[in-house]
Amino acid sequence: MTNPSPTILAQNLTLTLGTEQAPVEILRGIDLRVETGETVALLGPSGSGKSSLMAVLSGLERASGGTLSVAGEDFAAMGEDALAHARRGRIGIVLQAFHLLPTMTAQENVATPMELAGESDAQPRARAELEAVGLGHRLDHYPQQLSGGEQQRVAIARATAARPALIFADEPTGNLDAATGHEIVDLLFARRAETGATLLVITHDPELAEQCGRIITLADGRIATDTKADTGEAAARG
Template identity: 75%
Template sequence: MSLLAQPLSLCDWSLVTSQNTISARNLTLTYDPDKNPVEVLRGIDLDIASGEVVALLGPSGSGKSSLMAVLSGLERSSGGSLGVAGQDFTTMDEDQLAWARRGRIGIVLQAFHLLPTMTALENVATPMELAGDPDATAKAQAELEAVGLGHRLGHYPTQLSGGEQQRVAIARAIAPGPQLIFADEPTGNLDISTGHDIIELLFKRRQDTGATLLVITHDVELAERCGRIITIGDGLIASDTAAA
């Protein structure tokens, strides 16, 4: 049986419903628990509905990026229960989490993380090709055109501006058609004007696809663009409110 086809155990079906893309209960993350334990997440309870646009707001060191890493499957939690995009992340090892992310979760980071030896088209298409998608190149080209880079398909990252590189990163995240998109400080390496354009693009592509979007930020103005603001403090949810 494929890893992606493995059923959830009966006790975990309540975590993953058609209404919730994410459901977490008492989620914890502790680094170096045996020698010098550092509690990063100290018991997160969280439900995010399908199609929601949510901001995770908080200062540096609050735990918001660590929470994103756990929710996206980049990091295993230390305890608690977690259902994401139809999968029970609680029992998965690192390899299984990597498989579970494919096609389900798109990630846009502050650092663009483009491969310098690959063109824009190759940077977007290659992850889908590795996942066995026979239409990877066509999907990559279509998404690059959707983010305004149809004329830059053959350009390498060093030939692109910072804003263009982040557009490639957004295309790479969205091209597989994920249910869930994470954006961690997506404008952190950009000037104000370019950053504004990138946010407008990210929100538009999310609206076009209907994906759930979590934006990790310390920018209150950006957070208020989202439908819901979750404030993280000292590894806990300090507040959870609808945006004004």
């Protein structure tokens, strides 16, 4: 019996920015396999390539080289427009700075991506998702009328409403106090469990990382260690 296809499969993934005369190597040959339903924490110092790797894996940035399959799609072969289309419905993203549209209500912020993807029931699904994250009473509020924790709840609802195969979270508690951050982490993992999505989290918080089934540490654009929680054994990469 063959194993099902992984949600993410990257081989010798590279990202080089800058100019031809002064190239800057950001990712230096990433090999990564992430199975469906895994929860993965990405750790590493500033400049190690964490956010760049997430940008490439989520289709926000195109890799310079290597192969990359994400949720059954060949991301390495796609241009920007094709990547944007491939992300819809497949990938949800939660960012530290929330990135809600200030002129839209909470419900509109959640519904709009689904409407752009052609979903006919976007509004009722947005309402249901906001109710699921405890914001059924804030549907018509604008971001500036919401606390930081409430804004991040809207962002989580937006990321999970379309039931994506993959959820990426980049420092999701970075702009929140400790108590609110704990609530957001619990909510993020609860929504992930309910939807069955694969979750990748960039974090500097060791407690958040320990909640993931796997911890990957990056250093200088490469995977330095890859530890699975169920074995506790770390595999060092050269």
